[in-house]
Amino acid sequence: xxAESFRCVGHSFFVKSLPSAALRxxxxxxRRSFSVSCSNEKGNNNMGKRSLMWFRKGLRLHDxxxxxxxxxxxxxxxxxxxxxxxxxxxxxxxxxxxxKLVGVNRIRFLLQSLEDLDENLRKHxxxxxxxxxxxxxxxxxxxxxxxxxxxxxxFDTEPYAQDRDADIKKLATxxxxxxFSPVSHTLFNPIDTIRKNGGQTPLTxxxxxxxTGKPPLPVTAPLQIPSPPEDLNDVHVxxxxxxxxxxxxxxxxxxxxxxxGETEALRRLDKSLVNQKWVCDFEKPKGNPTxxxxxATTVLSPYLKFGCLSCRLFHQRLLAVYSxxxxxxxxxxxxxxxxxxxxxxxxAGYGTPNFDRMLGNPICKQIPWKDDDRLLAAWRDGQTxxxxxxxxxxxxxxxxxxxxxxxxxxxxxLTRGDMFVYWEKGRDVFDRLLIDxxxxxxxxxxxxxxxxxxxxxxxxxxxxxxxxxxxxxxGLYVKHFLPVLKDMPKYYIYEPWTAPLAVQKKANCIIGVDxxxxxxxxxxxxxxHCQQGMPREDGHCLFTEPFASSxxxxxxxxxxxxxx
DNA sequence: AGGTCCGTTGCCAAG
DNA sequence: CCTTGGCAACGGACC
Numbered sequence: 001x002x003a004e005s006f007r008c009v010g011h012s013f014f015v016k017s018l019p020s021a022a023l024r025x026x027x028x029x030x031r032r033s034f035s036v037s038c039s040n041e042k043g044n045n046n047m048g049k050r051s052l053m054w055f056r057k058g059l060r061l062h063d064x065x066x067x068x069x070x071x072x073x074x075x076x077x078x079x080x081x082x083x084x085x086x087x088x089x090x091x092x093x094x095x096x097x098x099x100k101l102v103g104v105n106r107i108r109f110l111l112q113s114l115e116d117l118d119e120n121l122r123k124h125x126x127x128x129x130x131x132x133x134x135x136x137x138x139x140x141x142x143x144x145x146x147x148x149x150x151x152x153x154x155f156d157t158e159p160y161a162q163d164r165d166a167d168i169k170k171l172a173t174x175x176x177x178x179x180f181s182p183v184s185h186t187l188f189n190p191i192d193t194i195r196k197n198g199g200q201t202p203l204t205x206x207x208x209x210x211x212t213g214k215p216p217l218p219v220t221a222p223l224q225i226p227s228p229p230e231d232l233n234d235v236h237v238x239x240x241x242x243x244x245x246x247x248x249x250x251x252x253x254x255x256x257x258x259x260x261g262e263t264e265a266l267r268r269l270d271k272s273l274v275n276q277k278w279v280c281d282f283e284k285p286k287g288n289p290t291x292x293x294x295x296a297t298t299v300l301s302p303y304l305k306f307g308c309l310s311c312r313l314f315h316q317r318l319l320a321v322y323s324x325x326x327x328x329x330x331x332x333x334x335x336x337x338x339x340x341x342x343x344x345x346x347x348a349g350y351g352t353p354n355f356d357r358m359l360g361n362p363i364c365k366q367i368p369w370k371d372d373d374r375l376l377a378a379w380r381d382g383q384t385x386x387x388x389x390x391x392x393x394x395x396x397x398x399x400x401x402x403x404x405x406x407x408x409x410x411x412x413x414l415t416r417g418d419m420f421v422y423w424e425k426g427r428d429v430f431d432r433l434l435i436d437x438x439x440x441x442x443x444x445x446x447x448x449x450x451x452x453x454x455x456x457x458x459x460x461x462x463x464x465x466x467x468x469x470x471x472x473x474x475g476l477y478v479k480h481f482l483p484v485l486k487d488m489p490k491y492y493i494y495e496p497w498t499a500p501l502a503v504q505k506k507a508n509c510i511i512g513v514d515x516x517x518x519x520x521x522x523x524x525x526x527x528x529h530c531q532q533g534m535p536r537e538d539g540h541c542l543f544t545e546p547f548a549s550s551x552x553x554x555x556x557x558x559x560x561x562x563x564x
Numbered sequence: 565a566g567g568t569c570c571g572t573t574g575c576c577a578a579g
Numbered sequence: 580c581c582t583t584g585g586c587a588a589c590g591g592a593c594c
Contacts, residue, residue, distance in 0.1 A: 203591075204571075204591065204592075205571080205572070206570095206571080206592090207592075283572090283573085284572065284573065285572060285573030286573080287573085331572085332572040333572055337572070338572095341572075365589095404573085405573070408573075412574095451588095451589080454571095455571080455572095455589090456571095456588095456589035456591095457571090457574085457587090457589065458587090458588055458589070459574080459575090459586070459587060459588075459589095460573095460574045461574065461575080462574065463574080463575065463576095466574095466575075466576090467574080467575090
């Protein structure tokens with residue numbers, strides 16, 4: 001029975017993923033003899049268990065209960081990461097470098113994290129075993145090939161992961177492999193939280209807070225990690241690849257300044273917490289979205305996303321800082337509050353059917369959004385003609401990161417604020433480009449910003465002109481990410497179409513030639529004081545010219561005289 | 565049950 | 580420079 005299933009799965013694995021290995025194995029006839037001797041009975045070699053530690057997220061040694069368990073009483077631990085071409089293969093037709101689903105910045109972040117994980121494993125006498133392929137095929141193959149007794153991986157609540165893991169768990173159980181899959185990506189298990197709430201998914205932050213107690217403490221890192229054996233039984237393992245190895249060549253884009261890895265995550269955590277006053281005063285809504293040399297937040301999100309940093313360690317370290325200070329901010333705005341927002345969206349995402357769609361999503365307002373690829377492309381490519389919006393979108397493409405409030409501004413602009421395009425389209429762009437892209441949090445925030453769920457104050461619109469200006473009146477952020485506007489006087493930087501032609505010429509930036517005119521948009525929900533154009537019968541309002549308030553206009557007129 | 569409260573992060577103008 | 584009030588296509592939780 002075991003031999004049968006091995007043969008069957010083995011065939012597809014070798015033929016589809018590793019043809020050379022398949023040939024080798026077939027030629028020397030080892031597959032047959034191996035399958036006969038294959039057994040998953042413990043003690044088949046008079047030693048401890050053979051554990052496969054499957055890394056997906058949770059790319060760390062600290063606070064990693066799955067890794068810890070795999071090491072307990074093991075003779076060999078096989079630390080594995082499977083690089084799936086579905087996510088990683090270059091897509092030359094994509095609008096920016098990367099695969100169909102993942103931008104090059106996040107791929108790079110992942111590879112750096114794997115490299116760091118490998119280094120940290122090597123410090124413990126082990127190493128990371130990297131394979132290419134579809135994990136649903138590869139992992140069961142490895143279980144058989146290496147006669148694994150125990151499969152350990154971190155519990156993952158995303159729908160894609162739930163399906164994948166259910167399949168693998170089923171096969172593992174069939175093979176007699178014990179599966180250990182602890183919760184360590186989140187502070188709480190969403191299943192427990194929902195059960196605590198009588199089976200109802202909490203849909204407000206406050207309701208969620210009432211359900212949370214003290215999160216579990218981090219577990220210790222393993223003191224020693226039993227190494228995998230030298231002989232990997234013909235399994236083709238590769239070193240952690242570089243971007244070029246995956247087919248990403250001739251990249252001249254500006255790269256994300258945030259490198260991946262557990263080591264960097266812990267360094268950044270220390271750096272973020274060293275200023276206790278900053279930690280205790282932290283209030284997210286007061287942050288400056290245009291600060292980019294020194295961001296206004298911790299930028300720990302990508303490390304949490306990949307699990308380079310444990311949220312439980314972060315939480316514990318935060319509480320330690322709070323306990324040493326009389327006064328500190330509180331949820332929802334505090335740093336602890338940010339971690340709990342993450343938990344909130346994980347819980348809502350787990351408990352809501354079709355959380356990532358409008359249709360079939362019971363908490364999502366059904367809105368007749370526009371399916372306009374021209375608007376979407378202009379937004380995605382930073383070509384809307386609104387410098388604040390475009391600069392943020394360029395930062396997203398180049399760095400894979402932008403401040404939370406910049407995300408709000410551009411998400412509002414694409415959906416209810418200006419373009420009235422499907423939030424799912426914007427979600428896809430974020431999901432591909434953000435280095436901290438996280439299924440539950442990303443979808444939750446797009447539901448929020450499009451006023452589809454959680455939040456419903458339609459008339460609260462971020463102005464594409466004044467919101468950025470409030471934080472950065474000189475336009476340094478805009479000028480950095482949109483160098484075409486670098487010589488535009490600051491008085492026109494947020495509304496360059498209002499600059500007189502003489503000014504545009506002097507700045508080497510003719511609006512409509514060097515930088516686009518602001519897009520005419522269909523708008524259904526801009527507050528009255530911002531509206532221009534003729535309201536239509538369906539309540540939408542067609543914009544042909546952007547708006548500018550009268551006081552802003554007067555200010556420009558005055559500055560224009562002074563400047564020319 | 566329907567009224568009231570209130571919700572992580574708006575904008576503008578007036579004082 | 581603040582803060583404040585008005586705006587009003589909101590809706591879930593709670594009493």
